[in-house]
Amino acid sequence: MKNKMLLMAGRCGLGLLLIGSALLSTAARASCTILDRKPAARIGFAPPTLIVNSDAEPGTIIYSERQSSYTIRVECTAVADIWQGYTNVNATDERADNPLQGVYQTNVPGIGFRAAWTNATTPTFEADDIVRPWHRDMSPVIKENGYYTLTLNGAAQFVVTGPVSSGMVYIGKFNAEWKYDNTVVGYLSYSSSLVEVQHTTCNLVEKNITVPLEEINASEFTNNVSRVVSDDRFKLQIDNCDAGRKIDYRFTTAGSTGVTNGNILNIAAEEGAAQGVGIQILNSNNAVLQFDQEYTAVSQTSAGQSVTIPLKARYFKTGTVKGGHVNAAATFEVYYR
Known part of the structure; x- marks a missing residue:
């Protein structure tokens, strides 16, 4: 009995398929044309040589750029579907283990890439704006005044994905297109298909430093400042540097317990x-x-050079002083270029 039911369902299914074919053959497809004799909207990025610190953590952004295209108008004969994305990147290239979303692995170990784009609005690296491998967008094109308007705004970033090696990134792999049905209306491209990556080998000896501070009396302030209350343990140390590197450092507001007037750590x-x-x-x-x-x-460092950056700390009077303990945190960054 079950076999008979399946056979009957098969016959009905065949009839439905034939009807469906007839319906598909008469369905309208949009034919789109860019007006005003303009070419497709294009975003072009020009990444420089990338110099990456040896101790850069996954998720570190080592290059970021934003660009916008000119505005084009597109006329379509029917509601158009949007197709967009990388044309040579696979879903398996995505680094889901990276702290940042939308990062795809390049051919150079430790270096990933991500891009975002939008029409007219400012792109963010949130899910809706991130460029993905080629796919059909869920929303059709919105028509205004009888035509579609497109202004591409894009952002691109190189991101650390793990231990970095030197090499040449084939950035041409990340070319992307934006289509209305079969018409290419937008491109994401690069001034060169290759980007050099240079891996530096300076080593930051201590990434976390505890600085003991001496006790003082409220009467010891002169012109709102105290004497130096730290010792020679307050220093940044770098060793095993490549030759020809410039070493810069800074303390950042981000990650601190707060900063007043640009130079007073709360x-x-x-x-x-x-x-x-x-x-x-x-x-x-x-x-x-x-x-x-x-x-x-x-x-400019010499090969194998070690560098010590001595620092000091003092108290600064910001108001009526009341005794108590003092704890503060500041984040520092060291750059090898």
Whole structure:
């Protein structure tokens, strides 16, 4: 009995398939034309040579650029489907293990790439804007005044995906297209198909540094500053450098316990914490360092050179001083270029 039912269903299915074929043969397909004799909208990126620190963590952005195209108008005979994405990248190239989304592995170990694009709005690296391998968009093109308007805005980034090797990235792999049905209306491309990656071998000796601070009395402030309250343990140390590298460093507001006036590190607001004081960081010449500003430690290293950047800390009076403990955190970054 079941066999008979299956056979009957098969016959009905055949009839439905024949009807479906007839319907498909008469369906309208959009024919799209770019107006005003303009070419397709194009975004062009020009990545420079990439110099990557040996201790760069996965998710570190080592290059970022934004570009916009001119505006084009596209006329279509029917509602057009959007097709877009990389034309030579597979879903298996995506680095799902990377802290950043939408990163695809290049041919150079440790180097990934991602891009985002939108029509008219500012692109972000969120799911809807990220460029993916070739696919059909779920939304049809929105028609305005009898035609479609397209202005491509794009962003591109190189991202660390693991231990980095030197080499030549074939960036041409990440060319992308934007189509309305069968008509290419937008491109994402590059000024050169190859980008050089140089791997530096400077080594940051300590990534986390604890700096003990001496106790002082409220009466010890002169012109709102104290004496130096740190010792020679407050330093940044780099060793095993390549020849010809420039070493820069900075302290950043991001990741700190807060910064006032660009150079006063706020102390943590904790129970029993002191009040009315902050901390200033000085270089070896007693110059106060500004947060988010880069300073050069060495203009050109020799092969295998070790570099020490001595630093100092002092208290800064920000208001009425009340005794208590002092804890603060600051993030520093070291660049080898």
